[in-house]
Each structure stands twice: as structure tokens, then as C-alpha cells.
Amino acid sequence: MKKKITTLKEIAKQLNLSISTVSRALNDHPDISESTKEKVKRLANDLSYVPNIFAKGFRSHKSNIIGVIVPSITHYFTATILKGIxxxxxxxxxxxxxxxSDNDISKQTEMLKTMMQFGVDGILMSLTKRTRNIENIIKTMDTVPLILFDKVSNKIPCTQIVINEEEAAFDAVEHLINIGKKRIAIIKESEYSYNSEKRYTGYLRALNEHNIAIDEKIILSVEDITLKQGRRMTNILLSLKNRPDAVFAITDSAAIGVVQALKKFKIKIPEDIAVVGFSNSIHSTIIEPMLTTIDQPGERIGSTAIKYLIEEIDNPNEFTGIKTVEIKSNLIIRDSTFSS
Amino acid sequence: MKKKITTLKEIAKQLNLSISTVSRALNDHPDISESTKEKVKRLANDLSYVPNIFAKGFRSHKSNIIGVIVPSITHYFTATILKGIxxxxxxxxxxxxxxxSDNDISKQTEMLKTMMQFGVDGILMSLTKRTRNIENIIKTMDTVPLILFDKVSNKIPCTQIVINEEEAAFDAVEHLINIGKKRIAIIKESEYSYNSEKRYTGYLRALNEHNIAIDEKIILSVEDITLKQGRRMTNILLSLKNRPDAVFAITDSAAIGVVQALKKFKIKIPEDIAVVGFSNSIHSTIIEPMLTTIDQPGERIGSTAIKYLIEEIDNPNEFTGIKTVEIKSNLIIRDSTFSS
DNA sequence: AACGTTACCGCAAACGTTTGCGTAGTTATT
DNA sequence: AATAACTACGCAAACGTTTGCGGTAACGTT
Known part of the structure; x- marks a missing residue:
């Protein structure tokens, strides 16, 4: 039992007005008298008129829809960004x-295409791992504005919203140094990833600035930065003659794996080995000891990204320049580095 | 530098054909010769033609867009449902x-309205807590198909996709009984909630069938079923003269609160008090001991919901009847009820 | 030779909205 | 009193696509 949808024509007929007058009345056009406006609006309300979005977008070439592509929606940090958006x-x-995109490049390409077909006004995207074929991304960019966030690539000439990854990692490692740690391991990604790379340089810089020698043996790289890999890497670290006294894992889940492995071997955290993660996931407060980590303000990233995007949508011709916007994160110190 | 978008007209002009022929060629209409079809398709591809979604939807009254309203996107279980969708x-x-909707009823109403304005073909919705004004929901239902999932209400006459809540709770409690527990507490929601209510009746049924007396003192209700409340309720339970030997928390987060509180008082889990949660959140494997809980197949809920919705969209007139579809969940036994 | 059939294609209307332009009526200006 | 300016509204085109209907040419059938 579909309800009959009311159109401008219907309203016009009932009020003995022209369609254009009704349209203008609803849009508060100055050419229309107050009395007419009121009549029109009242009837429109009574008939529960809703403007046909297609007819509107059809004319204006504007959908007021923004497309968002993320690798994984179930990832908590991603979800907070989405909330901000x-x-x-x-x-x-x-x-x-x-x-x-499910971290699938072909899916990502496909989605970019269907987003275009659906006439989105702009696109926000966080890249899959190992994103290769940049061409189609760049190609879409001259049809519709595009902004990257979180998982970005500086090979793509567009505005990018990121965390101050390097600085955050620097802070984390410096914190470890400040509590007296001298031999700090890192678990990072082996494949190229913007985030991993930045955090790694932050790690290196912190060690350098504090005159701590860099030891390749305790710089570990894994393909997938998961909890399981965190455990595996910890076993490797513990088998070393010269064990580290702290571990900086580039991700909370890896850090949790580290903690679990350390606990299994009855190694005291943080006294023997301190652990720092990255993300401030909810898990970081559930694991014991609670994890020192970097809090990334996901909602701010999301809201910032969409703000810049709408800016570009509203001013399509003026070249606003490619910005890299860094959102400040901050270190949260918990039991895994601080014994009360 | 906006690119010129190609239309049917453009293709028609270049090929000296009529617009209708081009349209039919692209849609593989039998009236068009193979040779013409090929020519048209080739040029369409060269000009990277994409059909204008607005013009299309404008005519067909179909957007191929589905609206989804959820209380909180950052909630893991919700995210898995969304993934399925x-x-x-x-x-x-x-x-x-x-x-x-952020668990805000007015927001929920507002969103329903804007969804309509955006011409969605159907709506999937999970209700906010304490959803009161059913009217506008029912009102939208005679314009566009609507299906509820997870947080539902049997006051709304539509297809609903849920977990077999009662049975799942029954299984969980029966499991506790099977491992020898005789005094099983429950932590549930005080406000009316479909899910809480169903789980509660499952709890009651399990006790009844096993001839265990029901004791109001260990049936606790909280407004917000959170981790913090889990801890608070545990303190209450521990202050009882006749302590329970098991706790069934209606939610994983509450269960984790219970575990934390028990650990604080050095109470052995599961020997002294066993704990069962509900949801199989990621946290349930991170807490120690790992939590026995109910796994809810979120993705299946999501995919099932949208399947039914598309079914209704495709057959708008025939009354398909209001179904309540139960998706089977299953109990996952872990350390919080089982000591190896 | 007249007719029916088939294959292929074009015309034009329709979807609902916005908007430039035109205009009738009224009021203000010289 | 003639002109200008303003108010309030209508006409009609345009956006890109789909589709019913009609038409033409070619071919086959009696």
C-alpha cells in the first residue's frame, strides 16, 4: 500500500498557483508574498511534501552525498573516525x-568507480595496505574531490589528514628512555606503510637524540601487525642473549601479544620489560597490566577530514593547495610502563 | 579542472544516432543490431561514459540506496553487522x-526523515534504548520498506532479525548448571529492552527446568549495562551472606567488570565464582581468564537483514508477512567457566 | 503485385525541480 | 499624466534517461 507522493504540481493545483511559485515559496524566494508563502508551506506540511532528491540532484548536479572507503569497518579506530565523519x-x-575495501586493492578500485556512478560529491578514503595502482585514484580526482586520512600515501597529490605519527612515536620512546630504559625494541611492519614508516623514524630519532645506539637485532618487522605476531616476536626477543628492557609495538594488538607472551614467561612488566602500544584501543585498558599507548583522536580525524572535503566541494575551481593536516595525538601512561 | 561528463546525447551525436538508440544499445535491447551495439559500447567506453544516477533514479523512482540506522557505530558487534550489510x-x-542515532530518540526520528528525503529504497534499523514514539516509524513504513535487527520491538509490525536470545541465555545458564553451579546470579537491564528481557526469561527457564529456586537477591538490574556497573554489582553480590557461585552478565562488558572485581578480591574464577558474558566481543579473549560467552554472528545478522529487505523492495505489493527471523548463536566455553 | 513479417531505428513524452525571462498590476517619481 | 520602479506571479526551457509507439526499408509469402 504505497502512499501517493506529493509533488509541487499537486500543491500548485490545490492552491491554484503555478509550479514555479510554489517552488519559490518553499525556497523563500523574495519574489513571493508572505501570505502566499505561508499558504504554500502549510499545505506542503499537511501533505507531508518532501522534495524529490533525484529531480533536485538531476538539475543541480549535487547529491549531498559523500563516499567513504575504509579498509575495515570493524576496526575500532576506524569506527571512531567514521563516527566523526x-x-x-x-x-x-x-x-x-x-x-x-577489506584491504583488497581491486575492491578498492571497484568501489571508487561505483562511488562515482552514484554521483557522490566527494570521497574520503583510507588506503588499503600495499596500494599500488595510484592511477585510477588520481583519475577520479579530476572528477570529484578526494581526501585521504589515516592510511595515506604522499604519492597521491591531495589533502591528507593524519596523526603526528613521528612525533607520537618519538614521545612514546622518549617516555621509555625517561623511565630508565636503555635497550628498546621496536615491532614494526615489513611492508611499506606510511604509518609504520613514520613511527619508525620517530623511534630512531628518539634514540639518536638520547645517544642510544641502534641495534638491528631488536628492530623486528612483521608482515601483519597482529596480536599473534606480537607474541611470536616476543619469543624472538626473549631468545636473544642481550634482551631488551622495553618494547615499542607499533600497534596495540601487537603490544597486547607482547604482554601476553611476557606474562607467560613470568617476566615482570614494566620492571623487567616495559611495553608501549599505539592506538588506545579499548583492549589496552582490559589487558593486565593496562597498556601505555598513544591515543589517536579518531573522531577529530574524521570530522577534520570531512570539513576539508566540504571546503573543496564548495569551492571547486579555486585551487586550495594540497595540505597535510596533522592531528595531535597524545601519550597515555599506564601500568605497562609505570609501576605505582 | 572539472572534466566534461559524457551523456547519451554526446554519444548519439558522434555516431549520428538517436539518443534512444544509444540508450537501448547500452542496455542490450533486442531491437538494436549487434554492429550498432558494439560501436556504441566502444565509444561509451572511450568517453568513459557513466549513466547519470539522478536521471535514472528520477525516472525509475529507484535509488539503489539502502539506509541504515544504528545506535552506535563504534560498538564492535554493531560494526560486524554493518560489515555483513x-x-x-x-x-x-x-x-x-x-x-x-547515538541512542537519542529525536536523532533517530530525524534520521528516519532525512533517509526518506534522500530517497532510499529501504531502511534497516536497530532501535535506540527506550524508543517510545513508534508512530513515525510506522508512518515511514508505508512509504518505504523497513526491517529491524538486533535491537527490535515487537510493537512495530515489520520483519525483525534477531539472535535466539532466550535460547542462547538458556544454554549459557544450563552450562553453568552442568559444571555444578547452583546459585547463579544475573546482571540485566532495568529499563525494558527486548534483548535483556529475552535473556532474562532464558535464565529463568533454565533454572526452572533444573529445579533451582529463583532468588531475587541475586537478580540485579542496572540502567546502563557497562563495565563499571559490572564491577559495582559484583561488590553487591560479594556483600551478600549467601554469595552466588556463578554470574551470568547479559553483556560482555559487564561480565568483564565482574571478572575485574572478582580478581580484586582474589576470588578464584571459575572455582569460586564462574562468569558468563554475552556477545563474544574481542575483549572477551583478552581478559584473564578468558570469558565464556555467546557468539553472535553479526555478519550473518546483517546479511540476512538486507536480504529480507531487498526481497521486500523487489516485491512491494505482495504482502510477504511479518517474520521474526532468529539467527542461531552459540556458546563459547572458555576459562571463566572451565578450569583446565 | 499485393500483403505480412521482421529488423532496426527515431520521435517525443515523461519524471519533478529550478530559474531566466516576461508581464500584469500597483505604487512611486517626475 | 506619463514614466519608472517595484511586487508578485506565470511560462517554458532545461537537466539525462527510459520507453511506448510509430515508421521505414528489406525480405519473404501468397
């Missing part, structure tokens, strides 16, 4: 179409 | 607009 979008009157 | 939608050629 959704909230800001609601305020600015945009709808958001979300797609998951 | 997104995957299935991609397969069926639908886009998904996601909105967060």
Missing part, C-alpha cells in the same frame, strides 16, 4: 555512503 | 547510507 556530515547536511 | 549490498548492487 557521520556527526559532522549530519551537521552540514550531507549523507554518507560507506564502503569497505 | 555492506558485503551483501555490494553483491546485490546497492549502496548503503549509514547513520548513527
Amino acid at each position: 557521520l556527526d559532522e556530515a549530519a551537521i552540514k547536511g550531507y549523507r554518507v555512503i560507506i564502503s569497505e | 555492506l558485503d551483501e549490498a555490494a553483491i546485490k548492487g546497492y549502496r548503503v547510507i549509514i547513520s548513527e
